[in-house]
Amino acid sequence: MASEGVKERAHKPFLSMIISYAASGGSLVIGSAAQLLTFAILARFLGVHEFSVFVAITAVANIAVHLCGLGAMECLVRRVARDRGMYPQMLGHNIILTSISGVLLVLLGAAVLPFFFTLSPDPAANVAVITLMLVTNIIFVRVIVLAEQIFLAHSNFASANKVVVGFALARTIAAALACIAFGVATVASWAVWQFVCHVIVALGCWRAVKGLGRPTYGIVREELPLGLYFSIPFILRAVRQNADLLVLSLVASAEVMSSYSVARRMLESSYLSVEALNRLIYPGSAKATAAGLHHAFERVRKVLFAATSISIAAAVAVFVLAPVLPYLFGKDYVSLVSFVRILCWVVVPLAMWSVAMEALGASGHHPARALVMGLGSVLGAALTAWATWYAPPTGTFISFYVIETAMVIVSWAVFLRFVRRDREQAGAASLSTGVVHGG
Structure with a gap:
């Protein structure tokens, strides 16, 4: 019993x-x-x-x-x-x-x-x-x-x-x-x-x-720099998210531009399933990481598995439902279905690296988080603009996958580095306390 x-x-x-x-x-x-x-x-x-x-x-x-x-x-x-x-x-x-x-x-x-x-x-x-x-x-x-x-x-x-x-x-x-x-x-x-x-x-x-x-x-006062570190990556990401639209409006037809903007909106909508998980996890992660990021390592690993699974399911759903969109937006959006089906899978790497960045944010490691997301956005904006100008819209799609995959690698490398650092600092502090008590 x-x-x-x-x-x-x-x-x-x-x-x-x-x-x-x-x-x-x-x-x-x-x-x-x-x-x-x-x-x-x-x-x-x-x-x-x-x-x-x-x-x-x-x-x-x-x-x-x-x-x-x-x-x-x-x-x-x-x-x-x-x-x-x-x-x-x-x-x-x-x-x-x-x-x-x-x-x-x-x-x-x-x-x-x-x-x-x-x-x-x-x-x-x-x-x-x-x-x-x-x-x-x-x-x-x-x-x-x-x-x-x-x-x-x-x-x-x-x-x-x-x-x-x-x-x-x-x-x-x-x-x-x-x-x-x-x-x-x-x-x-x-x-x-x-x-x-x-x-x-x-x-x-x-x-x-x-x-x-x-x-x-x-x-x-102590939260001012942390707040800036947190907001700047989102500002730079917003700039990056509009670089493709700006360049595409100069080099592509109105139909391609319109269909692509709707496809982008669908990508953002599909990411909401992952965002729902992140917003639910964040307060608990803030508590779990109060004494060090290493205390939440298993928690973050489980969140990664869940976020990846959810993002795959969301991408599949968007892919299957894409043919319905012209009925909603109109028959003039000729490229809409193909654009949505190409872009929908970007949500998977996006979900994977967002988990690592959310964990760094919850633990207060905002400078590192800002550096990763800021550089990713700046370099991403440049790559997207160049690729869109060079081969619209194919170059735009390729740049998305290149950027998001690179973000997965860099984000998790930085996250694991801070986990090791916090674990080593906790071990050193524990050893120091034991020596003092033993003495």
Whole structure:
């Protein structure tokens, strides 16, 4: 009887993890499906020219949003996961950095982007619309994601999942109402709908987290460099992710460009199944690595196996379902199915190296993580741009596989190096303590 009780208790954490992952993965899949539907609605109703401008400005905002907050959200998850008492201080730290950096980024974008994009013939209206889009896609997106991260830091995965699903569904509903019900056909008109949608979701999120405690305003100085180390790789990665789109727009037809951008969106969506695992594992990894990365080695090895299996399943699913996409986006996307089927397998090496980088982040080894991801993004952007220019779009696809495979090798080499270092330091400290006590 006793042994049966022990087995039952041993199975409970595993069962709880499976249930949590199913909920986390399900929320991200639902959110991804909603985003894809939103993308399709806007692509159909805005038209080629308006939609291309919308995607371009959104791409700029996607780069800026990683800089907004200076990486403070990761610090919140890591510190609060280890010590709940740090929440008020880390929340205040986030609010200050998000507000200051967000305003500066919006002002910079509002000053520069009107020279490249025209959303209205009236110069003042053009600046106003672009500013509205930047506020929406930088500041309000950051506030909504912050609410999700707050719940993750408290291991409240159910509420975090509700934020993800609610945000995605709200955008889909807004796009359907704007384009289908009210006939919105310009980016300038959609910008207003998008802004209102984000304000409503942000207010709902802020109300949801109020009960967790009030912020204590102040800068946690030791977290500033770690936050920058964490955010810079994502900024560089965002630049790399847009290098192919920029060059392809110069050397390929509109159909190839459009089909490729949708294929890229499908790749990002398929990675969400792995991201669901990483976001679930991160708080626990932060606790497990508090005394050294080597304490979580077995945990990370199991996560690698799980992430690889999940990514293969996701790639197979995308490959099989690819022929359905033209019915959603339209028959004009002639190359869409072949592009998606070529690109879908990139998610496997992407998942493999992300596990190592997430483990380094959870353990606080942000400089090494930033170096690997930063150099990978810089060199990757250069290789992708050159390959795309030299042989579009074949060179683009080849560059993806070369870059992601190289990232797997380098990421795990660095991870294993830090595991050995932490293990050696722990052994030396243990030996030193034994000598002192023996003496």
